[in-house]
Amino acid sequence: MNVPMLTTDFLDRGVELYDDVTGVIADDGTEYTYAEFGERVDRLSNALLDMGLEQGDKVALVSGNTHYFLETQFAVQQLGMVFVPINYRLIADEYEYILNDCDAKVVVADHAYADEIQPIRESVPADTFVGYGADRIEGDWHEYEDVLQSGAPESPERPDIAEDDDATINYTSGTTGDPKGVVRTHRTEHVHALILAHHMELVDDDTYLWTLPMFHCNGWGHTYAVTGLGATHVCQRAFDAADTFATIREHDVSYLCGAPTVINRLIEEYERNEPETTGDRPVRITTAGSPPPKAQIEQVEDQFGWKLIQIYGLTETAPLITTSNSNRRIAQTDRAADLKVRQGSATLSTQIRVVDEDGEDVPQDDETMGEVVVKGNQVMDRYLNKPEITHDAFNERVEGWFHTGDVATVDEDGMIQIKDRRKDIIITGGENVSSIEVEDTLYDHPDVQKAAVVGTPDDDLGEKVTAIVVEKDDADLTAAEIEQFARERMANYKIPRRIEFEDDLPETATGKVQKYEIREEYWEGESRRI
Structure with missing residues (x-):
């Protein structure tokens, strides 16, 4: 039996099986059960239809980690429209570039970031601008909550959505220049969320704290996985180390994510004030973005008492393609940090190679460096409006493999360790x-x-x-x-x-x-x- 893999599957499961469970805790403390969350998603979908939007249209969002980020994502995708979350730290010119590149019809923005959107309204395709806290935004903006409440509470009629239809466009963070629109389909998002749920050990009674920016490849897929499992989202609007520790204790958080810079700030806060680091449950944290120093890993595990999970990937791969979260291998080493600093082995349903300039596999000697290339159902469909760059990304050294641009070694167990970007x-x-x-x-x-x-x-x-x-x-x-x-x-x-x-x-x-x-x-x- 062939059943399309859609992002809506995660919304449907969360609402159907966990309707009376607290699904989302907003940054102001407001709690929504999954039933209430599902109704708000439906209302927003109906409001978008009332605006005249159609399947395939793009809706852009500029927001921190908020309940309405989650609502907008699922409201857009269940209508077969395309969700475009954008980095909230950009400036007007960068927003102008992205909104034109993706041809967004509607822009939803938080009051804290809308000032960079307001000056470019006449130079982008969108003709509808929705603001969260619109009374605090200069110009003519529709209030998000009013728009949502204007929609009917009944579930909208969903169009026929194919798993290969575009679901989201995630713009790269721009460490190498202008951002590129990474187009991800319902299938790539769905498969990635399943892989993530397994390797990050997600379960239905997890309480997940949003310290990781939701806009970054849809929160590394956690927007889907946490929802589909019926776990609880706790929204931290913007990262603050002291608030993170306090929220962990208040809501008995069991899981969070963060780049090494987030861990660094948590360590600084701990060294200054020595806060309690857990509630009643143990805590695990996933990190990615760049290889964490061993000293960071040891401080998190020895001082905080948390389990640290290292993953590796990039926006184009959703991002998860490898992890060093291997209990078997950790048990075989005297110093866990020596293993956890590695990006690890390929995740389920993923193929990884490390190749030389001629596209040949480097020896598994943990010394010879080559470029990481990958195959997997979670890898992006294409770069938006950039066919030549897309072709090169999949064929530069090895035909049909996505080229990450990262340089690594590989050991006898098939575990890779990133040494640098090729340019670095x-x-x-x-x-x-x-x-x-x-x-x-x-x-x-x-x-x-x-x-x-x-x-x-x-x-x-x-x-x-x-x-x-x-x-x-x-x-x-x-x-x-x-x-x-x-x-x-x-x-x-x-x-x-x-x-x-x-x-x-x-x-x-x-x-x-x-x-x-x-x-x-x-x-x-x-x-x-x-």
């Missing part, structure tokens, strides 16, 4: 240096809060290993101390030859350090670039 490998004096390996070493220093390592111009070496360091509060580090610390822990050619101190590092909304911005400062005006 530093070639110094003919030697390849993984910037992530150097960063991981610097993070072991007790006074280092953040570190970024890039290659900078050098007439003799070609590139010089350069470290930009953010100290912890009250620290008083010197470049000589950092260099000596590194010299005691790594090969001579990997040691940073230039060390600078900054108050902070440029990051995306999902916590990825924007190394291209750092590199630009050093390479501007150079006649060549490594």
